[in-house]
Amino acid sequence: MTTATTQPVNVTVTGAAGQIGYALLFRIASGQMLGPDTPVRLRLLEIPQGVKAAEGTAMELDDCAFPLLAGIDIHDDPRAGFEGANVALLVGARPRGPGMERADLLEANGGIFKPQGEAINAVAADDVKVLVVGNPANTNALIAASNAPDVPKDRFTAMTRLDHNRALSQVAARAGVPVAEVRRLTIWGNHSASQYPDLFHADVAGRPGSELAQDRAWLLDDFVPTVAKRGAAIIDARGASSAASAANAAVDHVHDWVLGTPEGDWTSAGIWSDGSYGVPEGIMSSFPVTSAGGPGATWDVVPDLEIGELSRERIDASVAELVEERDAVRGLGLI
Numbered sequence: 339m340t341t342a343t344t345q346p347v348n349v350t351v352t353g354a355a356g357q358i359g360y361a362l363l364f365r366i367a368s369g370q371m372l373g374p375d376t377p378v379r380l381r382l383l384e385i386p387q388g389v390k391a392a393e394g395t396a397m398e399l400d401d402c403a404f405p406l407l408a409g410i411d412i413h414d415d416p417r418a419g420f421e422g423a424n425v426a427l428l429v430g431a432r433p434r435g436p437g438m439e440r441a442d443l444l445e446a447n448g449g450i451f452k453p454q455g456e457a458i459n460a461v462a463a464d465d466v467k468v469l470v471v472g473n474p475a476n477t478n479a480l481i482a483a484s485n486a487p488d489v490p491k492d493r494f495t496a497m498t499r500l501d502h503n504r505a506l507s508q509v510a511a512r513a514g515v516p517v518a519e520v521r522r523l524t525i526w527g528n529h530s531a532s533q534y535p536d537l538f539h540a541d542v543a544g545r546p547g548s549e550l551a552q553d554r555a556w557l558l559d560d561f562v563p564t565v566a567k568r569g570a571a572i573i574d575a576r577g578a579s580s581a582a583s584a585a586n587a588a589v590d591h592v593h594d595w596v597l598g599t600p601e602g603d604w605t606s607a608g609i610w611s612d613g614s615y616g617v618p619e620g621i622m623s624s625f626p627v628t629s630a631g632g633p634g635a636t637w638d639v640v641p642d643l644e645i646g647e648l649s650r651e652r653i654d655a656s657v658a659e660l661v662e663e664r665d666a667v668r669g670l671g672l673i
């Protein structure tokens with residue numbers, strides 16, 4: 339990763355003409371993702387039908403005259419779109435259509451993330467860092483990583499930062515403290531309604547999160563489902579899925595990966611499990627993670643957290659869903 343230098347970082351964004359793309363690209367180009375000293379070159383990857391709209395977004399990016407934006411190119415071929423990519427944000431995905439079962443969705447997205455993984459393997463920069471946003475994010479990341487055998491598995495991640503940020507906001511509101519005073523929350527498992535937002539290890543303005551968790555009715559009937567089903571609530575209210583908050587979470591994820599997580603805090607990311615906390619190896623599950631930042635930065639799982647019975651059950655349930663998804667895509671020959 340190139341930081342604090344005049345060498346531009348190549349950032350590939352797929353689904354660039356979509357609603358998240360529109361909320362994301364301007365923030366990347368303004369320096370909010372990689373910092374104020376790092377120029378970026380944007381590679382927009384779309385399907386052929388999306389190219390014209392991506393061209394319109396590129397025109398608007400030009401019109402912002404961002405000092406850090408070193409260039410934009412637009413592609414509909416993954417081999418060209420990921421050429422030299424240092425950071426790859428895989429946003430474009432096939433949404434669930436009427437009558438589509440989960441397996442149909444996994445298969446349709448396999449048709450996107452398998453070739454994209456192969457292309458990243460073939461043409462991305464040696465230091466590529468990948469964030470999968472497109473749903474089902476964890477399993478799409480698993481497909482991409484599994485089809486990029488020459489890229490270390492820890493370079494592929496799935497986005498659960500939006501869930502993490504949602505949980506921070508809910509806890510701050512409940513405790514009546516500024517959101518900046520809530521630290522060390524964790525999202526475990528899948529970016530789906532089965533996810534488990536864990537506040538037992540949190541620091542809430544100097545008080546242990548376990549104190550708030552003592553109100554089990556609030557914890558289990560309010561906090562956990564509000565966070566886990568927030569995506570659906572946004573769709574219901576907006577008539578479209580979250581976009582600006584999703585783009586914000588993608589910016590936060592890459593920012594903290596490349597520049598480091600704040601001292602004394604951690605965040606959540608879907609990463610290739612190494613077996614930590616009893617999560618089976620080789621699925622993309624969300625964990626509490628830190629990054630030291632800098633060249634070669636990795637997400638490191640926060641060690642030695644005590645997992646109580648309630649948390650254990652919830653983590654295991656979400657992990658079981660991920661195992662099912664892995665088995666389904668394995669059955670489809672995608673991994």
Ligand SMILES: NC(=O)c1ccc[n+]([C@@H]2O[C@H](COP(=O)([O-])OP(=O)(O)OC[C@H]3O[C@@H](n4cnc5c(N)ncnc54)[C@H](O)[C@@H]3O)[C@@H](O)[C@H]2O)c1
Pocket residue numbers: 352353354355356357358359383384385387388429430431432433450470471472473474475497498500501529579580581584
């Ligand atoms: N992980 C998260 O927290 C999170 C949060 C919000 C949304 N999402 C997911 O992000 C994805 C994108 O959401 P959106 O609102 O921007 O959708 P959108 O439909 O507005 O845009 C998706 C874009 O992807 C493009 N696309 C489709 N297939 C592609 C391919 N093979 N290569 C390149 N581009 C391709 C489409 O042409 C479209 O422009 C969805 O899967 C959504 O469910 C994830």
Ligand SMILES: O=C(O)C[C@H](O)C(=O)O
Pocket residue numbers: 473500568569570572579580
């Ligand atoms: O929940 C969804 O389908 C959209 C997205 O993943 C979200 O969490 O907002």
